Amino acid sequence: MAERKKLRPAPASKSRTAPVSDSFVPVGVTVADEPSIIDAFVGSRVVVARQEAGLTKAGAAAKLGVSRTTYHRWEVGFSGLTVGNLYAVAQLVAKPVSWFFEGLDGLLEHAAADEEIDGLVTSESMQVLRYFALLDPDQQRATKTLMLGCVEGISSRVGLSVTGPDDGT
DSSP, X not given: OOOOOOOOOOOOSSOOOSOOOTTOOXXXXXXXXXXXXXXXXXXXXXXXXXXXXXXXXXXXXXXHTSOHHHHHHHHHTOSOOOHHHHHHHHHHHTOOGGGXXXXXXXXXXXXXXOTTHHXXXXXHHHHHHHHHHHXXXXXXXXXXXXXXXXXXXXXXXXXXXXXXXXXXX
């Protein structure tokens, strides 16, 4: 097997800086508190693939020739996981590149239907999504049923009507 070239991490498209006042952001500085929904989704799939392959973050980073910090940022969706780097990850974990996008269309359809999605995509909700992705389909259905029951119970106590996407499960 030919030795793999070490990858150079792509420059981050979103930079994080020291805390900046809400009223002043220097020209050219981007402050991003949350990853995009697509980056976070793909990152969550990278986590699942790595775990299924039996690799640690440090082990995966070493095999890919990137720092643990860079690799961690790929998993949480905060860094430039380029197509080339995603391909290298896919090769490492023996998955097709398309696997990392499976389920994204459905997520985006629900996001497009929900005008308030920006307020819902928080680090906590992305952590729940990552955990949810680790469950098998039966566990996902049971978890969804439990969550809907909780939401319906709470909303009925406070007099709210809750409607959402129904995928038939």
